[in-house]
Each structure stands twice: as structure tokens, then as C-alpha cells.
Amino acid sequence: METMIADDMMHRFLLERAGVRGVLVRLGAAWRDVAARAEYPPQLHTLLGEAMAASAMLTGNIKLDGALSIELKSAGALRMLFAECNDQGRLRGLARWDDPLPVTLALDELPEAIMAITIGNVERGQRYQGLVDLRHASLSDALENYFVQSEQLPARIVLAVNGEHAAALMLQKMPDEGGHDVVPDEDAWNRVVHLTSTLSAQELLETPPEQLLYRLYHEESVSLSEPRPLAFGCSCSRERVSAMLRSLGRDEVEAALAARDDEIEVICEFCAQRYYFDRIDAEHLLSESAALGAPDTEQ
Numbered sequence: 373m374e375t376m377i378a379d380d381m382m383h384r385f386l387l388e389r390a391g392v393r394g395v396l397v398r399l400g401a402a403w404r405d406v407a408a409r410a411e412y413p414p415q416l417h418t419l420l421g422e423a424m425a426a427s428a429m430l431t432g433n434i435k436l437d438g439a440l441s442i443e444l445k446s447a448g449a450l451r452m453l454f455a456e457c458n459d460q461g462r463l464r465g466l467a468r469w470d471d472p473l474p475v476t477l478a479l480d481e482l483p484e485a486i487m488a489i490t491i492g493n494v495e496r497g498q499r500y501q502g503l504v505d506l507r508h509a510s511l512s513d514a515l516e517n518y519f520v521q522s523e524q525l526p527a528r529i530v531l532a533v534n535g536e537h538a539a540a541l542m543l544q545k546m547p548d549e550g551g552h553d554v555v556p557d558e559d560a561w562n563r564v565v566h567l568t569s570t571l572s573a574q575e576l577l578e579t580p581p582e583q584l585l586y587r588l589y590h591e592e593s594v595s596l597s598e599p600r601p602l603a604f605g606c607s608c609s610r611e612r613v614s615a616m617l618r619s620l621g622r623d624e625v626e627a628a629l630a631a632r633d634d635e636i637e638v639i640c641e642f643c644a645q646r647y648y649f650d651r652i653d654a655e656h657l658l659s660e661s662a663a664l665g666a667p668d669t670e671q
């Protein structure tokens with residue numbers, strides 16, 4: 373419990389007596405780096421921060437090879453939102469919108485909205501995608517429901533964001549193992565949910581994680597795993613940008629060359645890295661096997 377606390381860490385924990393496992397993520401600089409890349413309106417700033425913290429949180433209890441992303445698209449003023457955490461703990465995210473945005477961004481009120489969670493390895497084409505039911509106003513409720521549906525176990529998710537931090541807490545009831553002499557504690561889950569409901573957004577954002585878990589759950593025997601560091605980081609590369617250009621096809625690539633003096637400039641929206649392609653590069657990439665394919669939002 374006396375470990376020095378740092379931002380940008382994921383903590384996995386067990387409440388042994390209650391048979392509950394959890395993940396607590398608190399982002400600092402990793403969140404501020406993403407938030408600073410656009411003048412996000414406050415309500416979108418909050419939703420993007422929640423999605424960032426949630427993307428890291430959702431990697432906590434899975435064996436991840438590649439990345440986990442949360443992607444939202446709608447036909448309304450909030451056009452898209454994307455948050456991703458990879459297996460190295462690198463996070464990135466962005467949102468696109470048209471002004472004016474609705475004052476509250478209730479997920480269940482976004483027109484023709486769709487939210488997908490994608491897990492896997494883009495390069496190897498091994499991806500699992502699940503759709504999140506958007507009949508919930510908040511991201512935490514929508515993700516909680518997603519978890520219950522996909523894992524058939526009760527879950528509780530709390531998300532909070534301010535200008536400095538984005539935080540996520542997830543609790544999940546562990547499956548009853550049976551066969552032990554331990555008397556099942558039927559009230560344990562309810563007790564943990566009740567304790568969690570006393571947590572304010574401010575507390576979640578401002579209390580060092582170890583202290584927070586101990587304060588909330590000390591009677592449930594908290595055991596913490598070694599924290600996992602998180603950081604802002606982009607997985608863009610010249611190869612991925614080439615694949616994106618290839619997927620646009622020859623006509624668009626020719627048009628892009630013509631528009632800018634025989635040079636294509638691609639600026640990564642996540643990290644502002646610039647990539648340049650001249651006519652020779654373009655010919656080269658167009659002639660490569662199209663079988664490589666390209667995902668639509670990844671660069």
C-alpha cells in the first residue's frame with residue numbers, strides 16, 4: 373500500500389473475500405496529450421476522456437495481442453470518436469464533430485449511432501468486434517451492459533474526467549468456482565456495489581489509486597497486482613499510411629498528387645506525424661499487392 377503513486381497507471385486488484393476482481397485506471401499526461409490536440413467542447417472532452425480511460429480499463433482483464441479500441445460513429449453533430457489502448461499500454465484517441473454539439477451527449481440520443489469495441493491485431497487480421505447497445509445515456513452504463521452481455525457476469529463501471537485526469541474503475545463478480553469449503557457469500561457483490569456507489573467523481577479522479585482502493589474496500593481484503601504503466605503513443609507508420617492510400621485507389625491517389633505539386637502529405641490526426649509520398653512512392657505503393665488491405669480508421 374505504500375507504493376509511490378503515479379499517473380498513467382493501470383491497477384488490477386482482487387477483493388478476495390468478496391470474490392470480485394477489478395481494474396482501476398488513472399490517466400494524467402496520457403489524457404492531457406490527447407485532449408490538447410483539438411479544442412474539444414466540454415461535453416465532448418468528457419466523453420473522449422471517458423472512452424480513453426475505458427479503453428485502457430477494458431484491456432485489464434483480457435489477454436491482449438494488438439490493441440483494443442472503442443469507436444463511436446453517428447449521423448449527428450458528433451461524427452466520430454475513437455479511443456485505443458494497445459498491448460504496450462500506448463493510448464491514443466480523437467473525436468470529430470460539427471458545431472454546435474448538443475449540450476449533453478447522451479449516447480441514446482445520438483442519431484444513427486453505432487459503437488464498436490474491436491480487439492485484436494490489425495497486421496495479422498485477427499480481430500474480434502462487438503457492438504455496444506446504445507440504449508443507455510452514459511458510456512459507463514453502456515459498457516457495463518456490454519460486459520454483462522458478453523461475459524454473463526455482473527459488472528460495475530465508473531468513469532470520470534476533468535482537465536487533469538481521466539479515470540475508470542471496473543468491478544466484476546468472479547465466477548463461482550465451487551468445490552471449496554468456503555461458504556459462498558451471497559451479499560458480497562451487493563456490498564461491493566454499495567461501497568462503490570459512495571465514490572464521487574472527484575474522489576476517483578484525485579485520490580491515489582492504492583489509497584482509493586484501500587479506503588473503499590479495506591474490509592474485503594484488497595490485493596493489488598503490479599501496476600502497469602500507460603502512456604500516450606501512436607501506432608502510425610509509413611507502412612500503415614501506404615496501406616491507407618492504397619485502399620483509396622489510383623484515382624484518389626492521382627488526384628491527391630495533382631493537388632499538391634506531385635506530392636502527397638498525410639498528417640496523422642492522432643500524433644501529427646507527417647508522411648510524404650512523391651509520384652514514384654505512389655506508383656510503388658499502388659503496384660503492390662492490394663491483398664494487404666487496410667482498416668478504415670487506422671493509420
Ligand SMILES: [Zn+2]
Pocket residue numbers: 606607608640641642643644645
Ligand atoms: Zn500517429
